Amino acid sequence: MSTTTENGMGGPWSTSREKTYKKTTSSALKGAIQLGIGYTVGNLTSKPDRDVLMQDFYVVESVFLPSEGSNLTPAHHYPDFRFKTYAPLAFRYFRDLFGIKPDDYLYSLVNEPLIELTNPGASGSLFYLTSDDEFIIKTVQHKEAKFLQRLLPGYYMNLNQNPRTLLPKFYGLYCIQSGGINIRLVVMNNVLPRSVKMHYKYDLKGSTYKRRASRKEREKSSPTYKDLDFQDMHEEGLYFDTETYNNLMKTLQRDCRVLESFKIMDYSLLLGVHVLDQSQREGGEPGQAGSDGRRPVGQRVLYSTAMESIQGDGKAAEALTTDDTMGGIPAKTHKEEKLLIFLGIIDILQSYRFIKKLEHSWKALVYDGDSVSVHRPGFYASRFLKFMSTSVFRKTQRKKRGSSVL
Numbered sequence: 268m269s270t271t272t273e274n275g276m277g278g279p280w281s282t283s284r285e286k287t288y289k290k291t292t293s294s295a296l297k298g299a300i301q302l303g304i305g306y307t308v309g310n311l312t313s314k315p316d317r318d319v320l321m322q323d324f325y326v327v328e329s330v331f332l333p334s335e336g337s338n339l340t341p342a343h344h345y346p347d348f349r350f351k352t353y354a355p356l357a358f359r360y361f362r363d364l365f366g367i368k369p370d371d372y373l374y375s376l377v378n379e380p381l382i383e384l385t386n387p388g389a390s391g392s393l394f395y396l397t398s399d400d401e402f403i404i405k406t407v408q409h410k411e412a413k414f415l416q417r418l419l420p421g422y423y424m425n426l427n428q429n430p431r432t433l434l435p436k437f438y439g440l441y442c443i444q445s446g447g448i449n450i451r452l453v454v455m456n457n458v459l460p461r462s463v464k465m466h467y468k469y470d471l472k473g474s475t476y477k478r479r480a481s482r483k484e485r486e487k488s489s490p491t492y493k494d495l496d497f498q499d500m501h502e503e504g505l506y507f508d509t510e511t512y513n514n515l516m517k518t519l520q521r522d523c524r525v526l527e528s529f530k531i532m533d534y535s536l537l538l539g540v541h542v543l544d545q546s547q548r549e550g551g552e553p554g555q556a557g558s559d560g561r562r563p564v565g566q567r568v569l570y571s572t573a574m575e576s577i578q579g580d581g582k583a584a585e586a587l588t589t590d591d592t593m594g595g596i597p598a599k600t601h602k603e604e605k606l607l608i609f610l611g612i613i614d615i616l617q618s619y620r621f622i623k624k625l626e627h628s629w630k631a632l633v634y635d636g637d638s639v640s641v642h643r644p645g646f647y648a649s650r651f652l653k654f655m656s657t658s659v660f661r662k663t664q665r666k667k668r669g670s671s672v673l
Contacts, residue, residue, distance in 0.1 A: 289450055298344075298345050300404060302340075304373070304441065308369055309369075329351045346445050349444040361423075365436060382397075383395055401456075409451060411616040412440060432522055435456065458539070465609070468492065468538070469540075470536075472493075479494075480493050501600065505600065508662075515596070534615045573608060596609075
């Protein structure tokens, strides 16, 4: 959907400073997203529930939304566009699995304004957050959308077996077409709640090659640090009680086996650290209001919080997901500082294909091959798990009499 005019400025509803993506203003993109999802989810409610069949993973539904409206679609003040929905029945099943009702999904994505986030990575993607903190909408490349389509049958099988996972939870895949431009979008879970201040934020891969935040990144109000930064800032790692540590590592091991089976690598662990003691010194609470002054409503989505995602049997999940923790995992530093940890695996839509093999080959000639981020899926998973289990997450040792050491 191009809104570019002859002088290079956006359409009449845009401003010169407004962010654009593929020549489309953010406001126009948000409007098209909400119109398209509103139509397709509403239309889906008229279809009866049934088991998901293999062919459902490959269905693509398309609707044309002209600006003047039609018998089926409302009028709007954006350019004409076509909205595609991939595997609508399969994604409806995924949403049902996580307890997301159609009305709630529509309310989150359509009825409330979408909040644009600054890009936390170097992908160039746009990110939108729903006002209730539940969902992230991310623009993805064509190859990533295609890979997710191929992944869906296996993803379906994995979610059936293990709904408690730190892997991304995908709730919808869409495409907006206008003026010869395709903008692909994925709706997924929000790992870092806006209602909790993240005192530290990390993107961890278990690699050391170029794994330090740039000076430009460090100057941001909420920088995303990397592996070497974590080792500098948390040299002793983060400590969990034995049961929590075991559940966390069991979940990570299972998720990494799944990713390896799909030949996926170059993923990261997004880790948010809320320092309870620092928050209390600053006069804040874990469940503080978001940046707009409103406190988002409580989590509705099942298995959506970090604590719920690693609970082995789920018996304690509800008790631990309280206003005091907001779904974070209690942890401590080696100095006994109390923390809440929020985490999830991100960027899984990368398969180990020729271009990645080539990239690793030349980097390995110049640098230590074992430290390079791009690696064979099996090696990548092993290195990732080793780093998480030894450098990042540690098990609290019972204190010996007369000792204060963890």
